[in-house]
Amino acid sequence: MSLLVTGSIGIDTVKTPFGTSEDCIGGSAIYFSLAASFFSPVRLVGAAGEDCPFDFQQIFEGRPVDLEGLELRSGSKTFRWHGTYADNMNDRTTDLVELNVLAEAPPAVPASYRDSSYVFLANTAPALQLELLNQLDAPKLVVADTMDLWINNEKKDLLELLKNIGGLVLNDSEALLLTGNSNMVGAASEILDLGPEFVLIKKGEHGALLVTGKNEVFVLPAYPTENVKDPTGAGDSFAGGMMGYLAGENRHDFETLKKSMAYGTVVASLLIEDFSLNRLQIAGRSDIDRRYNELQAMMQF
Amino acid sequence: MSLLVTGSIGIDTVKTPFGTSEDCIGGSAIYFSLAASFFSPVRLVGAAGEDCPFDFQQIFEGRPVDLEGLELRSGSKTFRWHGTYADNMNDRTTDLVELNVLAEAPPAVPASYRDSSYVFLANTAPALQLELLNQLDAPKLVVADTMDLWINNEKKDLLELLKNIGGLVLNDSEALLLTGNSNMVGAASEILDLGPEFVLIKKGEHGALLVTGKNEVFVLPAYPTENVKDPTGAGDSFAGGMMGYLAGENRHDFETLKKSMAYGTVVASLLIEDFSLNRLQIAGRSDIDRRYNELQAMMQF
Numbered sequence: 246m247s248l249l250v251t252g253s254i255g256i257d258t259v260k261t262p263f264g265t266s267e268d269c270i271g272g273s274a275i276y277f278s279l280a281a282s283f284f285s286p287v288r289l290v291g292a293a294g295e296d297c298p299f300d301f302q303q304i305f306e307g308r309p310v311d312l313e314g315l316e317l318r319s320g321s322k323t324f325r326w327h328g329t330y331a332d333n334m335n336d337r338t339t340d341l342v343e344l345n346v347l348a349e350a351p352p353a354v355p356a357s358y359r360d361s362s363y364v365f366l367a368n369t370a371p372a373l374q375l376e377l378l379n380q381l382d383a384p385k386l387v388v389a390d391t392m393d394l395w396i397n398n399e400k401k402d403l404l405e406l407l408k409n410i411g412g413l414v415l416n417d418s419e420a421l422l423l424t425g426n427s428n429m430v431g432a433a434s435e436i437l438d439l440g441p442e443f444v445l446i447k448k449g450e451h452g453a454l455l456v457t458g459k460n461e462v463f464v465l466p467a468y469p470t471e472n473v474k475d476p477t478g479a480g481d482s483f484a485g486g487m488m489g490y491l492a493g494e495n496r497h498d499f500e501t502l503k504k505s506m507a508y509g510t511v512v513a514s515l516l517i518e519d520f521s522l523n524r525l526q527i528a529g530r531s532d533i534d535r536r537y538n539e540l541q542a543m544m545q546f
Numbered sequence: 547m548s549l550l551v552t553g554s555i556g557i558d559t560v561k562t563p564f565g566t567s568e569d570c571i572g573g574s575a576i577y578f579s580l581a582a583s584f585f586s587p588v589r590l591v592g593a594a595g596e597d598c599p600f601d602f603q604q605i606f607e608g609r610p611v612d613l614e615g616l617e618l619r620s621g622s623k624t625f626r627w628h629g630t631y632a633d634n635m636n637d638r639t640t641d642l643v644e645l646n647v648l649a650e651a652p653p654a655v656p657a658s659y660r661d662s663s664y665v666f667l668a669n670t671a672p673a674l675q676l677e678l679l680n681q682l683d684a685p686k687l688v689v690a691d692t693m694d695l696w697i698n699n700e701k702k703d704l705l706e707l708l709k710n711i712g713g714l715v716l717n718d719s720e721a722l723l724l725t726g727n728s729n730m731v732g733a734a735s736e737i738l739d740l741g742p743e744f745v746l747i748k749k750g751e752h753g754a755l756l757v758t759g760k761n762e763v764f765v766l767p768a769y770p771t772e773n774v775k776d777p778t779g780a781g782d783s784f785a786g787g788m789m790g791y792l793a794g795e796n797r798h799d800f801e802t803l804k805k806s807m808a809y810g811t812v813v814a815s816l817l818i819e820d821f822s823l824n825r826l827q828i829a830g831r832s833d834i835d836r837r838y839n840e841l842q843a844m845m846q847f
Contacts, residue, residue, distance in 0.1 A: 333728035427634035429751075430772040450730075451752035452767060464844050466753060466765035471731040503847035543765050544845050546804035 248492035251290040252367025260329040266520035273367035276478035280485025282308040285492035290314035292352040294322035316352040354380040363492040371402035388412035407440040468514035486512030511536040549793035552591040553668025561630040567821035574668035577779035581786025583609040586793035591615035595623035617653040655681040664793040672703035689713035708741040769815035787813030812837040
């Protein structure tokens with residue numbers, strides 16, 4: 246089924262203990278689209294500026310990623326992010342953020358995208374997420390990501406958003422911030438009371454937790470990989486793998502959600518093995534399926 | 547098969563956001579023994595002082611816990627620990643430590659325990675762990691716990707210990723400290739090079755990771771419970787459930803190790819639902835088996 250993502254397109258400079266990747270392609274919509282494209286056609290809504298050096302046709306060549314919703318806005322500059330990861334590869338400091346085109350009016354959703362069934366609203370101001378959502382006809386499942394900034398500063402909009410989506414994806418510190426509950430099962434239950442059908446709490450290298458409004462609980466460790474070079478985009482590629490699988494299956498019942506999370510973690514485990522999109526771009530569906538089966542075996546007792 | 551534990555017996559005062567438990571029974575050998583006793587007979591080696599207010603016969607009444615190795619040393623005082631947990635129930639501050647009898651000569655291993663097949667050396671100075679080990683005939687599996695203090699101050703003894711044990715149990719920050727490797731799969735591999743057949747890295751609420759010398763990997767999330775009142779003893783009861791199961795099965799191949807870890811996490815999940823031993827003392831094997839099956843279902847995809 247049709248899967249739409251709205252999110253950022255970025256020019257990133259990333260430093261990790263393994264090197265520096267300068268002015269490489271990044272942004273939530275990019276990571277999401279590449280990850281999701283293994284499972285389902287993707288429609289990308291996002292904006293870049295006229296300084297954007299990337300050839301998107303080439304980046305997504307041979308993949309079912311529709312770029313009609315990708316706006317190259319003249320007179321604007323592309324979102325830029327510079328970050329440095331600590332030796333532990335978990336803590337990172339942001340060295341520079343230039344919102345640029347992200348601070349302007351969001352791109353419009355093309356008319357041909359309005360019938361999208363599956364929608365992922367990557368992290369941005371909840372008012373913008375709602376505005377994008379309002380341009381769609383009747384999606385079957387809308388999942389949104391959020392962050393501390395909006396929980397702190399745009400809580401009212403965020404609560405409104407929560408009434409209008411099927412799933413919320415956020416990390417553990419954000420779940421604590423939103424609810425004040427440091428127990429993740431408890432925090433998830435409180436968020437479910439605010440509207441969504443399911444809440445997915447990401448814990449980075451510690452995996453993820455899914456809780457549904459039917460009190461179904463799924464716990465998933467991250468695929469344990471020794472080879473981590475650049476964690477940038479892990480969360481967005483996790484979401485991409487997950488939503489791609491759901492759209493491909495055209496279902497989001499509990500059993501399908503669980504499988505989709507496993508695909509998400511596996512895709513993310515490949516992504517982080519190299520800078521930017523490098524590793525995931527050379528991965529095949531067979532690499533993904535092999536790790537999926539390995540993860541399943543590693544969790545069996 | 548026979549399972550021996552050597553560890554501490556403590557008088558604890560624990561404060562959590564849910565209340566205070568004053569002068570309650572604690573200590574690694576106590577938590578371990580109660581947890582293990584669901585699966586196997588246990589032989590307890592530990593020392594308390596003459597101030598010890600607990601009736602150990604009553605505490606372990608009806609359970610296969612042999613107390614011949616429990617020494618009540620006259621003229622000595624019992625180990626005391628006071629701790630306070632933060633609201634998140636993960637961070638804790640130690641308010642008071644009185645080593646008392648733990649700073650004296652360790653208790654002797656009774657002659658009748660020397661043929662023990664399974665041995666758990668709870669956390670103490672590695673030289674003492676080796677000394678205790680040397681009193682045993684030919685154990686089939688020895689597993690030891692350790693901590694930052696010994697990694698920092700008694701590294702040579704610890705490295706000697708590692709050559710003489712089958713399994714090491716430690717938490718993620720200790721694995722990082724011991725190896726300098728923040729990737730837990732990598733850290734485990736480095737520890738395996740130091741001697742043990744397997745390394746089990748505990749990540750608290752994030753579960754545990756097992757890596758064996760045969761490159762087998764098992765990842766286990768913690769049983770997700772919303773009802774956490776006092777995490778004290780979680781690690782030792784995890785080890786108790788695990789070692790009890792291994793001794794009960796009289797095997798420690800990979801498949802059995804995986805199951806043993808699941809039992810360990812389930813026993814720990816019960817323990818932390820109340821202060822001290824309160825919850826685990828009223829648990830039955832059926833409570834454990836129910837959660838074991840639930841955990842298995844929660845991880846299935």
